[in-house]
Amino acid sequence: MERAGYVIWLTGLSGSGKTTIAINLEQELHNRGVPFVQRLDGDMVRSGICRDLGFSKEDRDENIRRVGYIAGLLSANGVATLVSFISPYREARDAARECCHNFIEVYVKCDFDTLVKRDVKGLYRQALDGKIPQFTGVSDPYEEPLHPELVVDSAGQTPEESVRCITAYLEEKKLIG
Amino acid sequence: MERAGYVIWLTGLSGSGKTTIAINLEQELHNRGVPFVQRLDGDMVRSGICRDLGFSKEDRDENIRRVGYIAGLLSANGVATLVSFISPYREARDAARECCHNFIEVYVKCDFDTLVKRDVKGLYRQALDGKIPQFTGVSDPYEEPLHPELVVDSAGQTPEESVRCITAYLEEKKLIG
Numbered sequence: 001m002e003r004a005g006y007v008i009w010l011t012g013l014s015g016s017g018k019t020t021i022a023i024n025l026e027q028e029l030h031n032r033g034v035p036f037v038q039r040l041d042g043d044m045v046r047s048g049i050c051r052d053l054g055f056s057k058e059d060r061d062e063n064i065r066r067v068g069y070i071a072g073l074l075s076a077n078g079v080a081t082l083v084s085f086i087s088p089y090r091e092a093r094d095a096a097r098e099c100c101h102n103f104i105e106v107y108v109k110c111d112f113d114t115l116v117k118r119d120v121k122g123l124y125r126q127a128l129d130g131k132i133p134q135f136t137g138v139s140d141p142y143e144e145p146l147h148p149e150l151v152v153d154s155a156g157q158t159p160e161e162s163v164r165c166i167t168a169y170l171e172e173k174k175l176i177g
Numbered sequence: 178m179e180r181a182g183y184v185i186w187l188t189g190l191s192g193s194g195k196t197t198i199a200i201n202l203e204q205e206l207h208n209r210g211v212p213f214v215q216r217l218d219g220d221m222v223r224s225g226i227c228r229d230l231g232f233s234k235e236d237r238d239e240n241i242r243r244v245g246y247i248a249g250l251l252s253a254n255g256v257a258t259l260v261s262f263i264s265p266y267r268e269a270r271d272a273a274r275e276c277c278h279n280f281i282e283v284y285v286k287c288d289f290d291t292l293v294k295r296d297v298k299g300l301y302r303q304a305l306d307g308k309i310p311q312f313t314g315v316s317d318p319y320e321e322p323l324h325p326e327l328v329v330d331s332a333g334q335t336p337e338e339s340v341r342c343i344t345a346y347l348e349e350k351k352l353i354g
Contacts, residue, residue, distance in 0.1 A: 066225070066226040
């Protein structure tokens with residue numbers, strides 16, 4: 001039987017650890033013999049197909065629409081697709097869900113104090129100082145998922161632990177052996 | 178061994194038969210047991226990721242850039258990807274080639290008189306009457322491929338014959354069994 005594709009859609013605030021989890025998960029899936037795994041993250045896609053888009057709500061929505069379209073094509077063709085995008089708007093995420101095969105929304109949750117304390121890229125300090133406009137969680141909204149397939153708490157667990165939650169879910173759904 | 182992906186990039190004037198060949202080829206590949214075949218054509222992609230683009234050279238180039246990016250992702254993940262796009266500019270096609278895994282440029286050639294005589298969608302009449310601006314082959318240039326992997330003559334052969342040329346090439350390159 002041909003393998004089924006799926007989309008692991010990691011949503012959460014900047015710095016919550018989405019891409020780190022995606023990279024770890026990609027490695028774990030390769031270790032388990034999954035032949036085709038494709039990561040899509042903000043930087044890759046913005047340079048690939050979204051050079052024209054900024055950070056207004058309208059542009060963010062169009063960005064997510066295109067990513068949803070691509071994830072849909074990949075997942076329909078048996079690819080394990082790992083998307084890490086802030087994707088702050090619920091409606092845009094739900095529209096992406098409609099395009100995709102086996103869409104698994106994973107909310108990478110991290111409390112705000114921890115994010116500000118970590119501030120790996122120094123972006124929260126700048127955003128709180130008003131130097132970055134439209135920064136999600138500070139000057140722009142983040143709409144928490146209402147019914148995500150999974151929630152991982154990246155303040156309380158390591159990326160490896162988050163990956164184990166996701167692979168356990170994939171096993172349960174028989175999407176990996 | 179995991180199968181290799183590839184991109185069959187069908188280029189040629191409007192009405193030359195690119196999409197008909199792609200549809201026939203898709204069916205033939207399915208008949209041969211190729212599990213994942215994805216067609217991408219102008220209408221699909223314009224509604225999916227290129228809603229913002231028109232028909233200026235700049236917009237056509239950006240359109241092809243995005244299609245090349247997507248075909249690259251699909252072909253890297255083992256998908257037989259069938260692209261049918263006028264894609265009139267050589268440089269844009271060459272850039273798409275760079276993004277893709279096993280890029281096979283197929284020039285669907287048809288002499289102009291035959292195209293005007295067929296005129297399936299009535300577009301040539303309108304373009305020749307000046308009612309459609311930037312119509313490739315009439316009021317906008319088409320740059321013929323200099324070194325395509327294949328040329329199929331759609332004025333002189335049926336779509337089935339064109340498909341046989343393409344599958345023979347794929348067999349020769351060991352991309353299908």
